[in-house]
Amino acid sequence: MGASAAPSSTDLDTLALAVMVRETALAVPGVLGISAGRGFVEATYGRGAMVRGVGISSGERGVDVTIHLIIAQTPIPLLAFRVRQAIRHYLVSRTDLTSGSIDLYIDDMDMSVTPILEEDAV
Amino acid sequence: MNVLNRLIGILFFLIILILAIGTAGTITGLLTGHTVDQVYSYGPLHQSLNDLHHVQPHNTRIIAGAGAVLIAVLALLFLALELTPPRRERALTLSETIEGETTIGYDKLQKLAERASLDVAEVETAECSVRGDDGSVRVRCTATVNRFADATTVSAQVQAAIKQQLEHTLGRPVERVDVRTEPQRAGTRPRVR
Numbered sequence: 516m517g518a519s520a521a522p523s524s525t526d527l528d529t530l531a532l533a534v535m536v537r538e539t540a541l542a543v544p545g546v547l548g549i550s551a552g553r554g555f556v557e558a559t560y561g562r563g564a565m566v567r568g569v570g571i572s573s574g575e576r577g578v579d580v581t582i583h584l585i586i587a588q589t590p591i592p593l594l595a596f597r598v599r600q601a602i603r604h605y606l607v608s609r610t611d612l613t614s615g616s617i618d619l620y621i622d623d624m625d626m627s628v629t630p631i632l633e634e635d636a637v
Numbered sequence: 638m639n640v641l642n643r644l645i646g647i648l649f650f651l652i653i654l655i656l657a658i659g660t661a662g663t664i665t666g667l668l669t670g671h672t673v674d675q676v677y678s679y680g681p682l683h684q685s686l687n688d689l690h691h692v693q694p695h696n697t698r699i700i701a702g703a704g705a706v707l708i709a710v711l712a713l714l715f716l717a718l719e720l721t722p723p724r725r726e727r728a729l730t731l732s733e734t735i736e737g738e739t740t741i742g743y744d745k746l747q748k749l750a751e752r753a754s755l756d757v758a759e760v761e762t763a764e765c766s767v768r769g770d771d772g773s774v775r776v777r778c779t780a781t782v783n784r785f786a787d788a789t790t791v792s793a794q795v796q797a798a799i800k801q802q803l804e805h806t807l808g809r810p811v812e813r814v815d816v817r818t819e820p821q822r823a824g825t826r827p828r829v830r
Contacts, residue, residue, distance in 0.1 A: 553742065580737075588749070591731060592808035595739040616737035620728075624745050626752050 530561030532578070532610070533569040539605045540582055545594045548585035550622035557583055557620075577613030578606060583620045587628035595619050643719060650716040657709035663689045664702040729769045731807060743767050746803065750776050753802035754816075757794045759786035761821050761828045765799070773812040774803060781821050788818045 537549055549568035551557065559566045570581035580602055586594060603614040662668030663686050670686040692698050729746065731739040746767040754763035757780075765778040776799055782791045796814045803811045 576735075588806065590808055591739065591741065591806055595732070599736055616735065618737045619739045621739070621741035621745065624741075624749065626748065 528561060529559055529571050530564060530566060532612075533559035533561075533566035533571050535605060535609070536571070536580055536582065536602055537566055537569050539601050540584065540598050543594070543597050543601050545587050545589045546584055546598065547587055547625055547628060548623075550583040550585050550620075552583050552620070553622050557581055574615035576615040579615040579618075581618045581620070583622045585623040585625065586621055588624055588626045591621060646719045647716065650712045650719060654709055654712035654716060657705045657712060660689065661702055661705035661709060664692070664698050664705065666690060729767075729774070729807075731809065741807075743769070746774075746807075749802060749806060750778060750799045753798040754778055754780050754795045755828075757791060757798050759783040759791050760795060761825070763795070767803075774807065774809065775812055776800075776803065776814045777817075778815065779817045779819065782818050784820045784823065788820065792816045792818045 540546055541549065551567040557568055557570045559569050559571050568583040572579045572581075582598070582602075584598070598619060599617045602617055606612050606614045659668060668686075669690070670683045673686060674683055689701075692701065727744075728740045728742045731741060747765050750765035750767060751763045754760050754765065759782050760780050761783065762781040763778060764780075765776055768775050768777075778795065778799060780791070780795050782788055795816045795818070799814050799816075800811050
């Protein structure tokens, strides 16, 4: 499912939102995959389906997101900034939801993957 | 294991535990058919409990009782295992702001430090541990180096490599890197790079 298939805010359910958040995060350079979580399973559940590695909840400021990432060997603060920016941009531009906190868990780092260039950032 | 499997597991071991305790209680006479009748009166059950209590020969009762106790202990053990929440990995919180928090497991940092060590020439093996207290990061590393290399120089290089790599990745200063070098044992094959 690509980011272009985002449903409108009116028919957006939590599961669809989790799918889109996952896809948005995966599109960020340096993010190699989504992990289900380590020691416990983070997931968003819906009717007959689940999205592993992404947690969606409603917080005081808006939608709170928790996401478990598998990343390339790259500066984490920069990557975290990019992922948050991408998810926040998606939430604001494609839905009428406001973004709350976005918690990122780096569950694995693939050191065989060439690090992305810092100059690409922002 | 998902939630449903865990629930089924807990229910299963709970039933086994109750049956084992019931059997042990009946054999020892602590649980009589009369007592059970007060809760649930059912003829065949009453008869079964009486048969179990008067099972002959005496040795069979002892064996059955011991077996029931053993099964109860095992069921209790498995029940405790099922009910114990999974241990959360130790992790370093890199940032905790209103935007959210960013966390990475120490084992990943350990791998990163070991990788940085192995990138240094003359280092054959490396074993590191990373700790973080009060936001500071501390690394301890043991590296096996080529017998003919200058251990002091290699040690300094490993120290610098780890510090640079971790600071680059984490975006925060590494407070301390302790490196201990050991010469490679004679006859050990050198690492192929």
